[in-house]
Amino acid sequence: MTTVAVIDYGMGNLHSVAKALQYVNAHANVVVTSERRELEQANRVVFPGVGALRDCLSALRQRDMEPTLRKCLENKPALGICLGMQALLDFSEENDGTTGLGVVPGKALRFKEQTDPCSNDERLKIPHMGWNQVHQVRPHPLWEGIPQASRFYFVHSYYVVPAAASVVAGETCYGTTFAAAIARENLFAVQFHPEKSQKHGLQLLANFLRWDGNDSLK
Amino acid sequence: MGLAKRIIPCLDVDKGRVVKGVKFVGIRDAGDPVEVARRYDEQGADELVFLDITASHEDRETLVHVVEEVAGQVFIPLTVGGGIRGLDDIRRMLSAGADKVAINTAAVVNPEFVREAAERFGSQCIVVAIDAKQVSASGEPKRWEIFTHGGRKPTGLDAVEWARRMKDYGAGEILLTSMDRDGTRGGFDLDLTRAVSEAISIPVIASGGVGTLDHLVEGLTVGKADAVLAASIFHFGDHTVLEAKLRIQEAGVEVRV
Numbered sequence: 001m002t003t004v005a006v007i008d009y010g011m012g013n014l015h016s017v018a019k020a021l022q023y024v025n026a027h028a029n030v031v032v033t034s035e036r037r038e039l040e041q042a043n044r045v046v047f048p049g050v051g052a053l054r055d056c057l058s059a060l061r062q063r064d065m066e067p068t069l070r071k072c073l074e075n076k077p078a079l080g081i082c083l084g085m086q087a088l089l090d091f092s093e094e095n096d097g098t099t100g101l102g103v104v105p106g107k108a109l110r111f112k113e114q115t116d117p118c119s120n121d122e123r124l125k126i127p128h129m130g131w132n133q134v135h136q137v138r139p140h141p142l143w144e145g146i147p148q149a150s151r152f153y154f155v156h157s158y159y160v161v162p163a164a165a166s167v168v169a170g171e172t173c174y175g176t177t178f179a180a181a182i183a184r185e186n187l188f189a190v191q192f193h194p195e196k197s198q199k200h201g202l203q204l205l206a207n208f209l210r211w212d213g214n215d216s217l218k
Numbered sequence: 219m220g221l222a223k224r225i226i227p228c229l230d231v232d233k234g235r236v237v238k239g240v241k242f243v244g245i246r247d248a249g250d251p252v253e254v255a256r257r258y259d260e261q262g263a264d265e266l267v268f269l270d271i272t273a274s275h276e277d278r279e280t281l282v283h284v285v286e287e288v289a290g291q292v293f294i295p296l297t298v299g300g301g302i303r304g305l306d307d308i309r310r311m312l313s314a315g316a317d318k319v320a321i322n323t324a325a326v327v328n329p330e331f332v333r334e335a336a337e338r339f340g341s342q343c344i345v346v347a348i349d350a351k352q353v354s355a356s357g358e359p360k361r362w363e364i365f366t367h368g369g370r371k372p373t374g375l376d377a378v379e380w381a382r383r384m385k386d387y388g389a390g391e392i393l394l395t396s397m398d399r400d401g402t403r404g405g406f407d408l409d410l411t412r413a414v415s416e417a418i419s420i421p422v423i424a425s426g427g428v429g430t431l432d433h434l435v436e437g438l439t440v441g442k443a444d445a446v447l448a449a450s451i452f453h454f455g456d457h458t459v460l461e462a463k464l465r466i467q468e469a470g471v472e473v474r475v
Contacts, residue, residue, distance in 0.1 A: 015315050019290050051340040113419055118220030125421045125444055127342060127390055131222045131264055131474040151222060151474045153264075153295060155342045155390075173220055196295050196317060198259065 002209060003029040005042035007069065007084075009059040010034070017048045017081065020195035024206040036068040044208070045072045047189075049083025053108075053158075054095045056083055066101075073103050073187060077213035080189030085182065086160055088189055094158055104182060104189075106162035111175055118173035127157045134170045134180045134192065140215070142181075142188050142207045143169075150200040152180070152192035160191060186213035222474045223438045224264035224445035225462055226423060227452045229254060231300075232271050234280035251284045252291065258452070259292045261459035264474060266292070267320070267393075267447060270300030282314045289315025299347055299393070308335055312343065320393055322347040323366045326373055329387055336388025345423075346389040350377035350410055351397045362410050369397035377410065378417045385418045392418065393447065396426040403429025403450070411441030423447050431457055431465040438471050 002025075006018050014032050021030045031038055039045060047069070049056055060066050072078060073088075080088055089100045092108035100108070116124045131151040136143045159178035162168060169188070170181030181190045188208070194201035230237050235249040247253050255266055266288075270281045278301055285298060298311045299320030308319050325332050325346050336344045349369055354361040362377035381392050394414050396407035406424050415422040424443035428434060428451050437446045451457055463473045 015313060016289055016293075016317065019315065020293050023290065023293070050342055116220060122442075123416075123419075126419055127421075128221065129342070129391065129421050130224050130444070133219055149219070154221075155295075157341075193295075196293060198294055202293055 001027055001029055002044065003031065003042045004044045004046060004209065005039050005072075006030065006032045006046045006048060007039070007065070008032045008034045009056060009063060009065065014048055017046055017195045020202060020205055021046070021209065024202050025209045028209055034063045034065060036065060039065070039068045039072055042072075042076070044077040044079075044211075044213075045069075046079045046081065046208075047073075047084035047087070048081045049085075049087065051083065052095060053083060053086060053092050053100070054098045056087055057098070057100070070101070070103070073101075076186060077208065077211045078187050079208050080187070081195070082156060082191060082193060085189035085191055086156075086158055088182075088187075089160060089162070092158060104162055104167060104184065104187070105164065106160060108158040108160050110158050114175055116175050118175070124175045127155055128159075128174045129155045131197075132172050132174060132180075132192075134172050136170050136181075137168055138183075140169050140183050140188070141211050142183070142204055144207050145203050146200050146207075152190075152194065152197040152201060154180075154192045156191060183215060185215050219472065222264070222472045223443075223466065224423075225262075225434065225459055225466070225473065226265045226267055226445055226447045227258045227263050227459060228267040228269055228425070228447050228449045230269050230271050230449065231281055231284060233277045234284050237271070252287050255288045255292045258459060259294055262463055262475065263294065263459045264445070265295040265297060267297045267299065268316075269320075270298065272301070275301075282310055285311060285314040285316050297345055297393075299345070304331075305335060305338060308339055308343075312339065316343075318343045318345050318391070320345040320347040322349065325384065326364060326366055326375070329383065332384060332387040332389055336390070341388045341390035344389050345391045345393050346381075346384040347393040347395065348377060348381060348384075348414075349395050349397050350407075352407070352410070360409050360413070362407075362413075365397055369400070378413050381414045381418050381422075385420050389420060391421045391423065393423045393425060394443075399427025400425075402427050405429065405433040406437045406441055406443075406446075408436055408441040411437060411443050415442040415444070421445065431462050434462055435466050435469045435471065438466065439469065
């Protein structure tokens, strides 16, 4: 039986992530936790997130979870979702500039108010909210069974720009083409919400629960 | 190809039951919000809105259980509106599994509430619901005002200005209902929809008046809405969400099918 820890840092709706994980695998032991011990004992971790990055990071630190989380991100299959993806980078423009965990080199930028070349030059609304296509730019175990260019549910105002293009696993166009998914070794992170993306999202979560943490390209 | 326009069925819930008679063929219990939500999810609904029309505070608890149950089986975004007056109401709904809450009267009574809610929970889960009525006479430049209490109570607030202000206060999205059109099946107030959508940089959901699939198309094209909300057209089995999406797609608008 696999134990998956959904990291609870006291913000946002973690219940939908936990519910979706339980739905795709009734046998999985899903724990929503802020206990270091539970994180250490879990086979895999989900780092979800909504809200503001600064609040998220200070909540992690207040709970003294950062060192344990960093260790998990090094050696367990780990899935970052939305803010949980943005937090992995060095820096975000959010809150007039916020330092991230720096696990993946790169930064998060705010969408600019402009027209969208991907949607008939319509005015770009911010947040980017709704179902957009994700182009899988390389094979990965977490894409298994998910058709190319499937739509996932997004809601965010900042997007991730990794320093190395090689970590980009999926791309989406909204005003600009941005990284909708990044992957490196045992780490996979998505800007969209798989727990709110109906069948393709559930497929991705099911894939994650089966994943041994090996990047297919190795 | 880019972001899809969203089609959102709305369910009116009273004491935990869907009201305004859902008439699906082959559904076991058309009053059961979970059954109805699952059906819409299968048809391809992009989100669902639950509007709590329960009068008493005690009965409102039942909606929390409804949301909990739906959220365990339907994995698309869920918005809950009706009776959201304080941060505790929001916390309770989000914990139950809602992704967003719609704030209506409470925003008019105390706009600061919207700011506090957005700061505490993030703009992405704060929808401000605006009920607007045209107040300009024919021949005058069009103007709409905010009404509360089901369209009975004027507030003197200009709808477009109010939408701008709510955006500045941290609303992540506007749910815009034309009280002139609501329930008429005569189509959206397209001028209102367009005026608000063009005035603000956050997404606008058009609501009120849908009677045909072409009304949905117009709301997205002429009205420039980012999403369209409808109730009776789907509830009465006139059309499925999928039929709506195919029609919208035929009209050249991007949808998730």
